[in-house]
Amino acid sequence: QVKLVESGGGLVQAGDSLRLSCAASSGTFDFEDYAMAWFRQALGKDREFVAAIRYTGDISYYANSVKGRFTISMDNAKNTVFLQMNNLKPEDTAVYYCALEEPTIAPSRVPGEYDYWGQGTQVTVSS
Numbered sequence: 001q002v003k004l005v006e007s008g009g010g011l012v013q014a015g016d017s018l019r020l021s022c023a024a025s026s027g028t029f030d031f032e033d034y035a036m037a038w039f040r041q042a043l044g045k046d047r048e049f050v051a052a053i054r055y056t057g058d059i060s061y062y063a064n065s066v067k068g069r070f071t072i073s074m075d076n077a078k079n080t081v082f083l084q085m086n087n088l089k090p091e092d093t094a095v096y097y098c099a100l101e102e103p104t105i106a107p108s109r110v111p112g113e114y115d116y117w118g119q120g121t122q123v124t125v126s127s
Helices: none
Strands: 003-007 011-012 017-027 037-039 048-054 060-062 069-074 080-085 092-101 121-126
Touching: 003 092, 017 037, 017 121, 037 060, 037 069, 037 080, 048 069, 048 080, 060 080
Parallel strands: 011 121
Antiparallel strands: 003 017, 017 080, 037 048, 037 092, 048 060, 069 080, 092 121
16 A cells, blocks of 8 residues: 655745755655656636656646646655745645555646545645
8 A cells, every 4th residue: 555645845935945845755656657647626616737757757747837847756765755835925825735646647636537536635825
């Protein structure tokens, strides 16, 4: 069973930066091909795609709302995915979830395609 643990959320002001981390742990983490992603869910809204990356780091996708401000990256040796969030806006306020999809060739933007989820970390951006 894969366990995903997020960290790095918090309360910041508009224009500030945060870096989220998500470590994947499993006794048998030997997936041949997988992708990791970040989704977010604001209060009263559906969960939405933020960014995703293939484990090799060669394919990544972003939601239009975060493109140019957020960067997703992988540390394969540590089975960890990061989300660097710059120039944060109040509308970025949400619970951010890490997810893992396997097997896959290209990361999906659809929550239902992901097999494992973290518990979420709150990001609050004040104006």
